[in-house]
Amino acid sequence: MLRFAVVQPGPRAAAIVRVASRLRGGVVSAVVDHDDAAAQSLAKQLGAKVVASSVEQLHQQSGEHFDAWVLVTSDALVVVPHAQRPVETSSEKWLSNPEGWLWGHSYRFLPSVRALKDSLASGKLGAPGLVRIHQWQATGCDLKQALIQQLDVACWLVEQPVSLVFAQRRSIPEAKESTLRDYVQVHLGFEDDRMAVIDCTTSLPAGDDYYSLSVIGSTGAAYADDHHNMQLVFGGSQPRAFRTSQGDFALLTAWQEFIDATDKKRQPLCDGSAWKRAMGLLAAVEGSLTTGQPVTVKDA
Amino acid sequence: MTEPKRYRCAVLSVVKHEYVPRGVAAHPRCELVVVADDANQPDWVHQRNQRFADEYKIPYVRDVERAIAEYNVQVAIVSSQVERHCDLSLRAINRGLHVIQDKPMSNSLADCDRVVAACRQKRTKFLMWNRNFLPAVLHAKELIAAGEIGKPYAVHVDFYFAKDAGPPKGTRPLEQKPMDWQAHQIAAHVDGSDGGLGQRPLGELEIEGVYPLAYIRMLTGAKVQRVFARTARHFHQVNVDNNVEDLGSLSLEMDQGVTGTLCIGRIGKASHPDIGEIKLHVLGERGGLVISEARPEVAVYYRNQPAAEFRHKRLANDYDYLLLEDFLHAIETDGDTILNALASRDICATVESALESARNGRCVTVPVSAG
Numbered sequence: 017m018l019r020f021a022v023v024q025p026g027p028r029a030a031a032i033v034r035v036a037s038r039l040r041g042g043v044v045s046a047v048v049d050h051d052d053a054a055a056q057s058l059a060k061q062l063g064a065k066v067v068a069s070s071v072e073q074l075h076q077q078s079g080e081h082f083d084a085w086v087l088v089t090s091d092a093l094v095v096v097p098h099a100q101r102p103v104e105t106s107s108e109k110w111l112s113n114p115e116g117w118l119w120g121h122s123y124r125f126l127p128s129v130r131a132l133k134d135s136l137a138s139g140k141l142g143a144p145g146l147v148r149i150h151q152w153q154a155t156g157c158d159l160k161q162a163l164i165q166q167l168d169v170a171c172w173l174v175e176q177p178v179s180l181v182f183a184q185r186r187s188i189p190e191a192k193e194s195t196l197r198d199y200v201q202v203h204l205g206f207e208d209d210r211m212a213v214i215d216c217t218t219s220l221p222a223g224d225d226y227y228s229l230s231v232i233g234s235t236g237a238a239y240a241d242d243h244h245n246m247q248l249v250f251g252g253s254q255p256r257a258f259r260t261s262q263g264d265f266a267l268l269t270a271w272q273e274f275i276d277a278t279d280k281k282r283q284p285l286c287d288g289s290a291w292k293r294a295m296g297l298l299a300a301v302e303g304s305l306t307t308g309q310p311v312t313v314k315d316a
Numbered sequence: 317m318t319e320p321k322r323y324r325c326a327v328l329s330v331v332k333h334e335y336v337p338r339g340v341a342a343h344p345r346c347e348l349v350v351v352a353d354d355a356n357q358p359d360w361v362h363q364r365n366q367r368f369a370d371e372y373k374i375p376y377v378r379d380v381e382r383a384i385a386e387y388n389v390q391v392a393i394v395s396s397q398v399e400r401h402c403d404l405s406l407r408a409i410n411r412g413l414h415v416i417q418d419k420p421m422s423n424s425l426a427d428c429d430r431v432v433a434a435c436r437q438k439r440t441k442f443l444m445w446n447r448n449f450l451p452a453v454l455h456a457k458e459l460i461a462a463g464e465i466g467k468p469y470a471v472h473v474d475f476y477f478a479k480d481a482g483p484p485k486g487t488r489p490l491e492q493k494p495m496d497w498q499a500h501q502i503a504a505h506v507d508g509s510d511g512g513l514g515q516r517p518l519g520e521l522e523i524e525g526v527y528p529l530a531y532i533r534m535l536t537g538a539k540v541q542r543v544f545a546r547t548a549r550h551f552h553q554v555n556v557d558n559n560v561e562d563l564g565s566l567s568l569e570m571d572q573g574v575t576g577t578l579c580i581g582r583i584g585k586a587s588h589p590d591i592g593e594i595k596l597h598v599l600g601e602r603g604g605l606v607i608s609e610a611r612p613e614v615a616v617y618y619r620n621q622p623a624a625e626f627r628h629k630r631l632a633n634d635y636d637y638l639l640l641e642d643f644l645h646a647i648e649t650d651g652d653t654i655l656n657a658l659a660s661r662d663i664c665a666t667v668e669s670a671l672e673s674a675r676n677g678r679c680v681t682v683p684v685s686a687g
Contacts, residue, residue: 145550211565
């Protein structure tokens, strides 16, 4: 049984409670939270015996009570073996140790995306020729993280090395040149003439996000599009559209993946090497934005 | 009450998309009076022209100039082999006719420029047949015009036609000769997938690119300035054999600070239950639009339904009529059509630049019209 220490769960605490009891071969044994009341409350709901106010405190005082750290952000679950210390996912330190930890970002584990990947892996769709992603989020979301995740999804689906990256961003005259601003579109050229086109924005008004992923294969295609999963509510004037949720499956599946990978002594499905590859592509995106020309990529 | 003016129309070759002259003929103010073509055309061209003329009970004249001179026509409708489009249009424009032309405008940008110049000189109107008046596309335009999403800053079009184009890629035995493009296109006439009819092979961008690029132009009012593109021969043996793409993706940099992308492909019949996944995604300063081009539609399923029959049928499609209304309005007010010669030429220039980009891996500046 793997024992997990959940770190700063914040607004995802309720989801962790719902998911933790469904893990096969894993249990939450410790909670780390600067807010002691929140930590105590969550620990009680999870049946965790250990509570700490910081990572350092838990590491020093109760290191024997857990096997892996769990960082749950709004859009990712990062699970790191105890031997490694949890740090921010953007830290350069991760690049030096890309293996052994799970980068469980939502889009790798969403049921819709997994169904699409399964169709591809089964050979039903043939060779992927084009991956098309639209990801729109509201103002305040992290565009860089969103893009990193979608770069990973595209590479994961295409399964060929990227050779060329071309990126564009929103034209705002007064904006700083070094930023992605609130919109970026990325065009990836892969080996074997495969391609991917991604547009990410954080310019939507506050509210729901939108996600659409299509894979065009040589013998079939698959479309995972929020547009297809909208329900209507009539309350006068124009109806409102609501997306039926895919529940906690992404979080549960990602977490379970770490347990299963550990049990079978294999690398997690989405590990630090995928993150490293996406970070490399992000650098190419920024290079293309700076030059206004495509950037040739090696080893991605 | 004064009867509105009627227009006599000459069909200058109808070897490809009959829906163009049929769409014109359906308008109450238009009348097809003659089919004409050059005498030196091959037999299959004459046979198609004759069949169409017979159906409409109008003469078929194997002399374009004589037909124009003798039948008192004001409009020419051109749906010939692609490489003859501009030649036939030019001959009509130079005799003072307004022109409705099938897509693509041409496979030669120089020919497009000549048509633009001739229209300007002769003050005649040109309409490239297009889909801008589909109900969903018009709806998108209305929503943008109403300010629902603020000023658009990015437009993305997914334009996949779920059609086959002969045998799949990789199925030609080594001992067999590569497929001949024109022979394949002639044979494809039976199901209307002969948009690339002509001697020179055309990829999907050249054949269908005008539709989504016209959407982008209409919705944003912006011109494409630079393009980056990737292309592939991914599905069909005829595309492999003739070295033309059946899948493409474009990144677009437009004026007015607008960006966009286009993904386009003839992705095979198995890849969608209907004609294909065709969608518009528009981001504006205050929101976004996701539009399915096929709507409104109705779903019809029944026992023993033929495999080739679309399960979802498009409804309330009035774009033939609206295109003709737009064309006649332009003639009568000396205005512009929804897709005039210059806009059509600019789209051809974008496609040409995209193909160059796909070859050299660079971002390519789209050449502007000399005029």
